Amino acid sequence: MVLLGSIFDMFCIMECCSNHWIKNDINGKNFVAKHIVESLYREGYKSKYVRLYVVSRDFMHHDTVHISQYKDHLTEDIEKIASKCPQATFVFDEIDQMPKQLLDVILYYIDFHTPTASRSTDYRKTIFIFLSNTGAKSINNLAEKNYRSSIRRENFNILEFQQALSNASSNEEGGLQSASLIDRHLVTFFVPFLPLKREHIRVCINQQLAIILEHDEYEYEVSVDDIINNVINLIEFTRASSSSLEYSLSGCKKVQQKLHYIFETMQPTLKKTKKKLYDSDDLL
Structure with a gap:
């Protein structure tokens, strides 16, 4: 096969391949999550007490059979790891794309439950981090409003942005909208990322x-x-x-x-x- 008359295409393709092999540093929400994990665990994401789930990769199928398998796997992961280390950390990227059935699995461990004889692990110290692009439009609109009001970025009211993010999580289409995490006030902190x-x-x-x-x-x-x-x-x-x-x-x-x-x-x-x-x- 010969690519004729497309010198720009060939140049761009070669450069894209070259750049793909160069180590890329993560940024934004993922950078913050990585920094938290590395601050808590010497081995960072390689620690046996940390799990990173990317919804589009780890929970990509939404049929009944796969959902059932995912639920069992997620339950086993959380209980096995947290039983060995109550301060275990679970990071879920693209949480807005997560099926409601899987969010309900996580819900049990986030909501307060007194340890029992059959489930003796105390999950109150376990950390769950949810990464999402939910609320980006609301955050941008609020930032623009502050800009028009001549409010400097460092003087933004964080509570306004947290509320905007909370509202978007409840109203925008996606996994969080149909879950009880927001309505039951189970999210401790909303961390908005400004544009x-x-x-x-x-x-x-x-x-x-x-x-x-x-x-x-x-x-x-x-x-x-x-x-x-x-x-x-x-x-x-x-x-x-x-x-x-x-x-x-x-x-x-x-x-x-x-x-x-x-x-x-x-x-x-x-x-x-x-x-x-x-x-x-x-x-x-």
Whole structure:
């Protein structure tokens, strides 16, 4: 098969493959969850007392047979791990996509139940972290409202954002809407993640760039500002409905890949100082 007349496609495909092999650091909600886990457990997510579930990966089938299997597996996981370590941590990513039947399984362990002879584990110290994009629109609207009222970001009322997130969890379509977690006030903390403006993305790029340049084996003939501006131009922003406020649609999630893409496009103008070759039997 020959790809004719599509030089841009071929270039982009090659760069995407190259960037995919580069280690990517997580950010945003996942970064916070990872930081919590690593602060509590020496081995982080590798600890036998920590479980990370990604709904689209671990609970991807919603038919009756699979749901029954998932319920048994989830129950066994929670009870087995928490019985050995009451301070065990369970992280659920994409919780808004989780079937109600599985949320009801978790509900038992979150709600207060006095230990009994048959179920002697005390789950009050067990940590459940739910990650979701639920409420993003409500949070953005509230941030825009504060912006129009000239309220500085550091002066935002956290309670307003927590309430907006709580309301969205109850009203938006998804697993949390049909579960009793919200109605029964079983969620201890709602942690809203504010949308990131251009200035925040610029800081993020600068931090990632500093890491790259520290370990890079080349010198470049373009300035740091030029590199940052080139990356900014590749990030998609959305404009708030009635103001000049702009937010990154993907936060800082794509910054690292975009940076490496820019560096690859700069290679014809780079000035080499030293180079190491890495041989691999598996990669051509």
